[in-house]
Amino acid sequence: MQNTARQTRENRTITVDFQNEATYCQLMGDGKAFVEFVLAFILSCGFQLKHKAMCRDGGGLTRHSHYLRVRLGGVTIWRLQCTTCHAVFTVLPHFVLRYRQMRPDVARDALLATHGGLSLELCAVLYHISPMALSRLVCAFGHHSLVTVLTRCGLSLPTYFLADEKHSRCLTAKVYVPTIVQGRVLWHLGYTTEASAAAFTQSYQEFQRAALHQEPTYRVRGILTDGFDSTTKSMRTLFPEARLGYCLRHAINKLPGKLTAIASPVRKALRSQFHTLLYRARQRKSLRVFALGQRLRHFADHVTQKAGVANGERVRRWFQEKKTGWYAVLADPQMPVTSTLLDQAHNAIERKLFMMKGFHHPKGSQQAFLTGLAHLYNLIPYQRRAIHAGQCGVEVEGGRVPTVDWFLNLQILTSGGFR
Numbered sequence: 001m002q003n004t005a006r007q008t009r010e011n012r013t014i015t016v017d018f019q020n021e022a023t024y025c026q027l028m029g030d031g032k033a034f035v036e037f038v039l040a041f042i043l044s045c046g047f048q049l050k051h052k053a054m055c056r057d058g059g060g061l062t063r064h065s066h067y068l069r070v071r072l073g074g075v076t077i078w079r080l081q082c083t084t085c086h087a088v089f090t091v092l093p094h095f096v097l098r099y100r101q102m103r104p105d106v107a108r109d110a111l112l113a114t115h116g117g118l119s120l121e122l123c124a125v126l127y128h129i130s131p132m133a134l135s136r137l138v139c140a141f142g143h144h145s146l147v148t149v150l151t152r153c154g155l156s157l158p159t160y161f162l163a164d165e166k167h168s169r170c171l172t173a174k175v176y177v178p179t180i181v182q183g184r185v186l187w188h189l190g191y192t193t194e195a196s197a198a199a200f201t202q203s204y205q206e207f208q209r210a211a212l213h214q215e216p217t218y219r220v221r222g223i224l225t226d227g228f229d230s231t232t233k234s235m236r237t238l239f240p241e242a243r244l245g246y247c248l249r250h251a252i253n254k255l256p257g258k259l260t261a262i263a264s265p266v267r268k269a270l271r272s273q274f275h276t277l278l279y280r281a282r283q284r285k286s287l288r289v290f291a292l293g294q295r296l297r298h299f300a301d302h303v304t305q306k307a308g309v310a311n312g313e314r315v316r317r318w319f320q321e322k323k324t325g326w327y328a329v330l331a332d333p334q335m336p337v338t339s340t341l342l343d344q345a346h347n348a349i350e351r352k353l354f355m356m357k358g359f360h361h362p363k364g365s366q367q368a369f370l371t372g373l374a375h376l377y378n379l380i381p382y383q384r385r386a387i388h389a390g391q392c393g394v395e396v397e398g399g400r401v402p403t404v405d406w407f408l409n410l411q412i413l414t415s416g417g418f419r
């Protein structure tokens with residue numbers, strides 16, 4: 001089973017929005033106008049071409065360029081070459097998919113249905129393509145890093161984020177999907193076959209590596225987890241300087257499980273009192289950590305009183321174990337408080353994985369497939385609430401996308417020829 005994405009080959013393909021096919025055909029006849037159009041488009045996106053490392057001239061290459069034509073599916077494709085470093089850029093018009101016969105409008109509809117939770121098989125029937133072709137398409141986009149695409153949209157690397165793993169299945173084996181979320185955006189969607197701290201560290205390290213490659217001074221200030229041991233350990237290993245908090249909502253949901261052999265109304269009452277306690281601790285403007293420590297001690301006494309010594313002790317020990325994580329949440333006002341947004345992302349991804357045999361294909365690249373799904377999650381405009389209606393996750397977080405067409409954005413942002 002292949003659980004890492006295949007190495008992306010050095011490609012300098014760029015997808016360019018020519019608005020319509022007629023404009024493209026017109027430009028075919030005029031080399032100078034073609035180059036100017038392409039450069040204007042790149043400029044409008046705020047991108048730069050990826051020249052070879054030693055090229056000093058990068059960016060101002062218009063006049064030195066020359067081009068040659070090849071045929072792809074009956075469409076003439078042009079290439080631009082930098083005369084300084086000889087890097088060759090293949091210019092794909094927006095109506096052509098790299099290496100694929102599939103028309104972008106078909107791919108767009110099929111991927112949208114996929115994102116909506118329709119199985120690969122049903123999408124394939126609806127859009128007259130093979131399920132495998134659709135699965136490969138998702139993987140093809142998944143070979144491009146989330147960090148690259150998101151930073152191309154102008155998003156800064158997350159200073160505070162949520163981290164957790166989704167438990168899933170690949171055929172009969174248990175698998176895990178380590179995830180990093182910031183707001184409405186997925187920064188990492190990994191894949192491991194073990195739940196060990198070492199396995200999670202390796203997966204989260206892929207994000208760290210990509211982030212440091214993008215921004216060598218990148219530092220994380222705060223991370224929120226549900227307090228699962230392997231997650232906590234892997235975060236400490238990778239981001240030792242970051243504040244590590246535990247989700248407060250998760251804590252509230254866990255409390256009833258610590259209370260055994262008591263009547264249900266008592267358990268419910270204690271849960272609701274614990275909820276109030278954490279809520280009040282958050283409301284305070286100052287001395288939040290001090291206040292929480294004191295209240296936790298009182299609450300454990302209260303549990304002993306209402307539910308007996310054994311329950312009181314269990315809750316006290318549990319507080320002892322988790323309180324630093326709760327303190328961390330209260331100590332920094334910028335820390336995320338609950339992992340709700342991560343749960344929502346997980347639920348969205350889970351709906352797809354559940355229905356997708358492509359994911360469970362033993363020879364498939366699970367990592368690439370997951371990353372492909374994460375791109376869809378970030379770029380498809382799915383926001384329903386009025387305040388962000390019609391926006392994609394990237395836009396909700398303040399990012400910029402090149403065009404109004406999400407699928408064209410996906411093509412452009414995953415182009416290998418941009419820097």
Ligand SMILES: [Zn+2]
Pocket residue numbers: 051052055056057058061082083084085086087
């Ligand atoms: Zn060059």
